[in-house]
Structures are given as C-alpha cells and as structure tokens.
Amino acid sequence: xxxxxxxxxxxxxxxxxxxxxxxxxxxxxxxxxxxxxxxxxxxxxxxxxxxxxxxxxxxxxxxxxxxxxxxxxxxxxxxxxxxxxxxxxxxxxxxxxxxxxxxxxxxxxxxxxxxxxxxxxxxxxxxxxxxxxxxxxxxxxxxxxxxxxxxxxxxxxxxxxxxxxxxxxxxxxxxxxxxxxxxxxxxxxxxxxxxxxxxxxxxxxxxxxxxxxxxxxxxxxxxxxxxxxxxxxxxxxxxxxxxxxxxxxxxxxxxxxxxxxxxxxxxxxxxxxxxxxxxxxxxxxxxxxxxxxxxxxxxxxxxxxxxxxxxxxxxxxxxxxxxxxxxxxxxxxx
Amino acid sequence: xxxxxxxxxxxxxxxxxxxxxxxxxxxxxxxxxxxxxxxxxxxxxxxxxxxxxxxxxxxxxxxxxxxxxxxxxxxxxxxxxxxxxxxxxxxxxxxxxxxxxxxxxxxxxxxxxxxxxxxxxxxxxxxxxxxxxxxxxxxxxxxxxxxxxxxxxxxxxxxxxxxxxxxxxxxxxxxxxxxxxxxxxxxxxxxxxxxxxxxxxxxxxxxxxxxxxxxxxxxxxxxxxxxxxxxxxxxxxxxxxxxxxxxxxxxxxxxxxxxxxxxxxxxxxxxxxxxxxxxxxxxxxxxxxxxxxxxxxxxxxxxxxxxxxxxxxxxxxxxxxxxxxxxxxxxxxxxxxxxxxxxxxxxxxxxxxxxxxxxxxxxxxxxxxxxxxxxxxxxxxxxxxxxxxxxxxxxxxxxxxxxxxxxxxxxxxxxxxxxxxxxxxxxxxxxxxxxxxxxxxxxxxxxxxxxxxxxxxxxxxxxxxxxxxxxxxxxxxxxxxxxxxxxxxxxxxxxxxxxxxxxxxxxxxxxxxxxxxxxxxxxxxxxxxxxxxxxxxxxxxxxxxxxxxxxxxxxxxxxxxxxxxxxxxxxxxxxxxxxxxxxxxxxxxxxxxxxxxxxxxxxxxxxxxxxxxxxxxxxxxxxxxxxxxxxxxxxxxxxxxxxxxxxxx
Numbered sequence: 011x012x013x014x015x016x017x018x019x020x021x022x023x024x025x026x027x028x029x030x031x032x033x034x035x036x037x038x039x040x041x042x043x044x045x046x047x048x049x050x051x052x053x054x055x056x057x058x059x060x061x062x063x064x065x066x067x068x069x070x071x072x073x074x075x076x077x078x079x080x081x082x083x084x085x086x087x088x089x090x091x092x093x094x095x096x097x098x099x100x101x102x103x104x105x106x107x108x109x110x111x112x113x114x115x116x117x118x119x120x121x122x123x124x125x126x127x128x129x130x131x132x133x134x135x136x137x138x139x140x141x142x143x144x145x146x147x148x149x150x151x152x153x154x155x156x157x158x159x160x161x162x163x164x165x166x167x168x169x170x171x172x173x174x175x176x177x178x179x180x181x182x183x184x185x186x187x188x189x190x191x192x193x194x195x196x197x198x199x200x201x202x203x204x205x206x207x208x209x210x211x212x213x214x215x216x217x218x219x220x221x222x223x224x225x226x227x228x229x230x231x232x233x234x235x236x237x238x239x240x241x242x243x244x245x246x247x248x249x250x251x252x253x254x255x256x257x258x259x260x261x262x263x264x265x266x267x268x269x270x271x272x273x274x275x276x277x278x279x280x281x282x283x284x285x286x287x288x289x290x291x292x293x294x295x296x297x298x299x300x301x302x303x304x305x306x307x308x309x310x311x312x313x314x315x316x317x318x319x320x321x322x323x324x325x326x327x328x329x330x331x332x333x334x335x336x337x338x339x340x341x342x343x344x
Numbered sequence: 345x346x347x348x349x350x351x352x353x354x355x356x357x358x359x360x361x362x363x364x365x366x367x368x369x370x371x372x373x374x375x376x377x378x379x380x381x382x383x384x385x386x387x388x389x390x391x392x393x394x395x396x397x398x399x400x401x402x403x404x405x406x407x408x409x410x411x412x413x414x415x416x417x418x419x420x421x422x423x424x425x426x427x428x429x430x431x432x433x434x435x436x437x438x439x440x441x442x443x444x445x446x447x448x449x450x451x452x453x454x455x456x457x458x459x460x461x462x463x464x465x466x467x468x469x470x471x472x473x474x475x476x477x478x479x480x481x482x483x484x485x486x487x488x489x490x491x492x493x494x495x496x497x498x499x500x501x502x503x504x505x506x507x508x509x510x511x512x513x514x515x516x517x518x519x520x521x522x523x524x525x526x527x528x529x530x531x532x533x534x535x536x537x538x539x540x541x542x543x544x545x546x547x548x549x550x551x552x553x554x555x556x557x558x559x560x561x562x563x564x565x566x567x568x569x570x571x572x573x574x575x576x577x578x579x580x581x582x583x584x585x586x587x588x589x590x591x592x593x594x595x596x597x598x599x600x601x602x603x604x605x606x607x608x609x610x611x612x613x614x615x616x617x618x619x620x621x622x623x624x625x626x627x628x629x630x631x632x633x634x635x636x637x638x639x640x641x642x643x644x645x646x647x648x649x650x651x652x653x654x655x656x657x658x659x660x661x662x663x664x665x666x667x668x669x670x671x672x673x674x675x676x677x678x679x680x681x682x683x684x685x686x687x688x689x690x691x692x693x694x695x696x697x698x699x700x701x702x703x704x705x706x707x708x709x710x711x712x713x714x715x716x717x718x719x720x721x722x723x724x725x726x727x728x729x730x731x732x733x734x735x736x737x738x739x740x741x742x743x744x745x746x747x748x749x750x751x752x753x754x755x756x757x758x759x760x761x762x763x764x765x766x767x768x769x770x771x772x773x774x775x776x777x778x779x780x781x782x783x784x785x786x787x788x789x790x791x792x793x794x795x796x797x798x799x800x801x802x803x804x805x806x807x808x809x810x811x812x813x814x815x816x817x818x819x820x821x822x823x824x825x826x827x828x829x830x831x832x833x834x835x836x837x838x839x840x841x842x843x844x845x846x847x848x849x850x851x852x853x854x855x856x857x858x859x860x861x862x863x864x865x866x867x868x869x870x871x872x873x874x875x876x877x878x879x880x881x882x883x884x885x886x887x888x889x890x891x892x893x894x895x896x897x898x899x900x901x902x903x904x905x906x907x908x909x910x911x912x913x914x915x916x917x918x919x920x921x922x923x924x925x926x927x928x929x930x931x932x933x934x935x936x937x938x939x940x941x942x943x944x945x946x947x948x949x950x951x952x953x954x955x956x957x958x959x960x961x962x963x964x965x966x967x968x969x970x971x972x973x974x975x976x977x978x979x980x981x982x983x984x985x986x987x988x989x990x991x992x993x
Binding site: 094095096097098104105106108122123124125199200283284287288289290299301302303304305306307308 | 674675676677679693694695697698701747748751752755786788791817818820823824825826827828830831841846847848
C-alpha cells in the first residue's frame, strides 16, 4: 500500500514572489519629457515629419521609386497635405494667386506659381525623409560592415581601409556629391535614387569611423574573448558577439545622420538644382527658386521651406542626442 | 525630496533682464505672426503684381514714362574724349554658356551670336529694330547699299570697303600666319555664302539658315572688292539675308576642310584637328575673341586695327574689351552685383521687381524696357503619335493656360505670343487681334469655351497617352514650370498627372533628338527659342517642307504656297498681309483649321526685358534680337561721371 508521504513544512509559507512594478509607457514618456525636454521636442519634430510623409498606400507595386514609392508600393497624397502637390490657386480675377500672405486657407501663404506653401512643405517632407532613409540605410549598412571588419581584424587591412576612407573624407562632402552627380549618365537622367545613393556613399566613411571605434573597444571585452576561447569563428564572433553590442551606437549614428543627410540633400538641390530631379515639391529646390527670384517678393516660401529644413535638422539632432544619452550607460544620469 | 528635473530648475531660475527681454521679443514675434496670418486675405481678387498679359501696367507702371522708345544705333552717338578711352565693360549674360557650335554658320544659340557678332562682320547690319525694313539696314563690310538690278531685283552687286583686315595677334600669327592681318576680299564673301547652300556638305544639317542661301542662283567675285549675286527669282527678303544675325563673313582658312567621314571635307570650325575652335575665331570685327571659360566668363578684347565703319579717325572701339559673366544668373545675385558696380548693366532673369526698385531708388540710372525677340514654345514631331492628329495638337493649344505661363515664368512681365514674336511688331499678328483668338482670349467665358473644346477634341482623338515630354534645362524657369504645366494639362484635358512623363534635357541633346526620326525622342518639346528679324526667318525655315529648321517634318503644300508667296512679295504692306495669313493658318484659323500645318508648334509667351545701366556707361544700345555686339565699339566709360566712384577696378 502506497503510503502518502507528507510534505514537511518548515516555518510559515513563503510570500509570493513579485517583480517590481514597471511603469507604463505613458509614464515613461512623461518621465522622458520631464528629464529631456529638448530631446522630447526633437522627437516631436521627427514624429511630425514622419507623419507628414504618410499617405494611403495604393495597391501599385513595382521597383522602389523615390519619393512616392519608396518601398515598392505607392503612397497616396499625404494625409497632412490639404491639396495636391502641384495644385495652384486662382484669385477672383481668374489669375494665379501668387505670393499670397498666410491666411486661413493657405497657412503659410502661396508661392510664385500660386501653390500652397504648407502643402509643398508636406509633400517635400516625403522627398527629404525617404532620400534620407535610403541614403542612411546604404551608409549605415556598408559603413557598419566596413567598420566591424576593419576594427575587428586591425593590422594591414585596417590601415589600408582607413587610409583609403581618410582620403575620401578629405574632400568636402558637398563637392564629392556634386562630382558624383555630374557624371554624364546621371546628369542626362537625374534620379532621386541616384541622389540617395550618392548621399549614402559620402556618408560611409563617417559611419564606419564611429563603428570601428566602438568595435575596437568591444573586441577587448571578456565575453568576446570567451567566445574566441570556445572556438567561435571570426564571422560568428563579429555577427553574434560584437554586432549586437554596438547596435546602440549604430542607431544613434542613424538618427543623427538623418538630419545631416536631409540638410545635404536640401543644400544640393539649392546649389546645383540641375543635378537633381526638378519635378515635385522639394524643400531645397523650392527654397532655391524663391531665393533666386528675390527674397523680397517670395518671403513666405523662404520662411516656409527654410523653416522646414531647420526644424527637421534640429529635430533629428535633438532626438539623436537624447537617444545617445538614453542608450549609452556611461552618459546615464539619475 | 523632489527629483531635480529640467522644469524644477527652470521654475527656480530668477527672472533676469535678459530673460525678460527675450521673452518679450518671442511673444512679440508670435503676435506679429498671428497678426500676419489673421490679416492675410484669401483669393481677394487684387492683382498686386501682374500685368494683364498684354504687358501694359504691372510692376513698373510708374516707370513707363521714363522708358525710351528705343535704344538702338539711331540714338545720338557721343564720341569718347581721348582721356576716356580704355577700360573693360562688365555685364552678366548667357554668352559664356556656349551650348552650340562655334562655327558662325552652324549655330542657332542666341548668346553665341552675341559673342560671334563682335568678332565677325557682315556685309550689312540693322541700325534699328523698330521697323526691320530696308531703310534701317546700313553697310557693315559693304561700302554702300547694294546695287539692285531688275524690277523686282534678281541681281545684287555689293562693293566691299577697302583695307578691311582680319584680326592679327601673336596667337593668330602662330596658328594661321597667312591669315593674320590679311585683307578681306570678295572671295571670302563668296566662300561664306556658298558653304551654307552646299547640298553636298556633310554639315548641311547644321546650316540652319540654308533656306536663305539656297535662293542664290550664282555668286561670284567680280574682282577683289565686288560681289555679284543672282537669285533664283525675285526674293523680297534677300537684302535682309545679307544683314541677318548670322550672315557673318568667315575666312576659309579657319574652316577645317580636310576629309572627314565619307572622305568629304569636314567643313566646320568645330574640329578636333589643329587649332581649337576658340583659336579659329578670326574675323574682321571690332573685338578679338579673347577667352571663353565655359559657363563662367567670356572676354572680348579690342581690335586696334578695326576698319571702323569708314571712320577710322574715331579709333574705335573705345573700350579695351568687355567681359560677360555667366555664373550668377539669378535675380538676387544680379542685383547685388549691379549695386556693387561689379557689372555696369543688368536686367532681370525671372523677377523684375529689383530692377524697378533700384530705378525708383536711383532715378539717374538708365532704364530700358523692351520685348525680346525670343519665345517659349513646344515643337511637335507631327509624324509621331499622338501628335500626328491635329485634334490633339489643337487640344494642347486650347488647353494651355498662357496667362499662367506669363505669370509664373515671366512674373507677369511677359506677353502671350503667336507664331511671330511681339518684339517684331511690324510682322507679328496685331496683339489686340491675338488676344481675341482661341487659346489666347482670357475672359472667364472664353476660357471655359476653349477648355471645353480642348477636352472634346482630346476625347474625340481617343484621349491618347502622351510620350515623354522633353523640357529644356535652362533658363531655370522652364524646368520650374513643369509642375504648373502638368497641373493645367490635368485639369483641362483630364490626363492623370502621373501619366504626364517629363524629362529635363540640355538644348544640345534636344537639338539632336528633334533631328532624330525616332518617335521615342522628344516628339514634344518645351523650350526657349531665340527669335528673328524678318517675317521669312520666323516662318519659312520652320514650316516650309524644304525649311532648314523643319524639325516637325511638316509637308503641307498649301502652307508652302503661302510661304513661297511672301518671299516674292516686295510690297511691304502686301507682304505683311501674307504674313498675317500664314500666322492665322498656323493657328488653325484658315478653312476648317485642321490642315496638316495647323498647330505644328504651340507658341506660349515672349519675354520683356527691364534693364538698368549706370550713367557712366555711354552709348549703350539694346536690340531685341541677339547678335549686335559690334555696337559695343561705340561704348565708353565716363570717368568724370560721379556714379563711377566705387566701381571696382
């Protein structure tokens, strides 16, 4: 007969184990706003810019095309744009309502072609944002690979790669960009994808330099040594031990870089408009047009487009700084 | 204890004076912005800037009374005192943007004519543009007006000035020792005219004015200074042909006549054998071809041995040279350069407001306002679908919002244009009549009617898809206009915006493409064309089936008959009437308006210039067409004029 064995009990029952209470998302957001108000302002600008790019997707698939089909499917009119990209307005006399001051109908006035400046700012955000994302994707992907390999292996490979990229970096980035875009096939058929790739190409040295620096310190960590001891190959070490641990830096590079790329794209369109596609709304192109025709008469377009560029760049910089503070434990305070 | 946050620190701060002022400034700015937003009217109906497309009124209305009727070579020329000679005139222009050939007979780019006209001379030239008739043609290389034989004339005898020498510099002597300083002879004229009518030349496609020279039956040098030209029949504009913008006399030594492709002579100055094209620019004009930095600067230098139009005692040109910069061609830069006196004269590119403003500020400035012989148009390859259907072309003509072209591209300063430019008002369809025609009339009801007809025609033609439309890349207002063009084509013809595919291209590429028979290339273009002088220049080369600029591939026998008729009509009034008929035909106003030649080209608008010059700039002239730089021989800089102070050396 099987005897049931009593479970001995020692002392009073142990209290139920409970994890510390985790604050909710909203509380975290509020805490972030309180601690990093400038960073929060930056994130607000960034989120607003992202919102400006959004539109109803259409079931039209194909090769990615900037700016309205950045992922291979087409985006419709931005939700925040009240009018069409090229829609112009007439006054009561049937003439184009050009260079009008801000009003309830045109929050930022109209441009020299009678188009709504706010609408152009919103449509232009899509162009700036997606060129920036494509450029940064390219620069970050290639820059990270080069930076990781170069920092991990060091030696002659590292020296050769670094000197080559130093040489590339010694040219002013804007001149390099103009040089790339003035190659005949690109000038005869300007394309935003080419502009994005050129911007990405120019960004590679900067990204890889930062990544390499982080890899140089990461590769000396004990867990990396441990991985080597247990026989991990170089590829495995780089992929599973180094890369995940440098991702915080990569994310920061990406977020701060986006502001730089947006500024570079606008500068390019402003300085050498002939090298970029001239169709559609573009902050740099539209600002350049207004400036060339006279700031006195085209004051509102200048304020609208220059303001958009300034706020976008400011937003990405502030957000990037805040992100760095949050992700880098050495900079964490309080 | 309270957590130390940004806001804790913020509220604990003391209110300093600086903070108070900063806050007040920000609040004030915010309020000001709010006021501006609140006061900004919606489409109130007030046109604060624009003219009515007719060019009257507009921004500079109060300045109209100060505008001279003309500034051309009829104005009194003040000879330069001996101590006022020298110096370099400076201005901005498209002259260094050489997008075409150097060969004076193989270029069709207006700014290039400007460069060439200071270097090469012609037999005759215009002294005024107000009425481009025989009375305003004066001798250049010729000694006097031609002897015309026959009634109407079919034979012209031209006597050359004696002692006219080709340019002579060290560089020319090293490349062309036999040419440097050689006297111009009748053979040079025969060579210059003959090459342009040679049907066997491998360059025949580049002789854009060949249809003028093909009217010549024989041309011979009777002696060193006499040329006898027999035409194939009475040709009314032949005297004009000898004074036309590109009737320049070039010495044969500068032309590469070595065998080219197919063993035929290469027959061009634009060769890569021997001296470069720029080193071959050797003529008899008042200035040497100095230096050309593409897109940046063109320099012309004084020719001290110039023949001086029979007045060598004046020792013209007075200037050491002139410099044209092409690197800052936008209104903001031009205003700055003019105010700093880094340029001596300037005009607007897109927005004339700065010119009016500076004239009001400084009333002493010489101000000039005139129509330019040039215009924006669309050319069609009429053999390519869908433009082979005249209904489609007419629909585009009617759907075009020309007033928007005037307002957006020309800041309201431009004017709508028909097949002949308004600058040549003598030959152009009267502007009042033009404004009553479909496509040009602008009242609301008339526009509605035209747009409705455009939509009906387009739908009757099957609402065809357009091929890629080629837009010229300069001036910048053309590519800038693409969006507006798409917008009104979408609104008026119902073409979805994403189906309107466009491509911005350089003029050189467009020129190649329109010469190509492929319908995939530039079957509709959008660009600037420099305009001309005589009626014949405006219509014959473009629309005659044998015309040298007939990129449309137009073959319309009825139109050919009209074009031939205007060539043989010597009575100016009757010829003018024929010109009007041709223009109405092209606008689809003859018969049922659906002839092959109707709407082969859609003409949009023509620019009006507004320029200012500092008062120290003496003897300035301004013609509506390109290629008058030889008049710079009269220009000098008045060093006693107080406005010259501050002019950079």
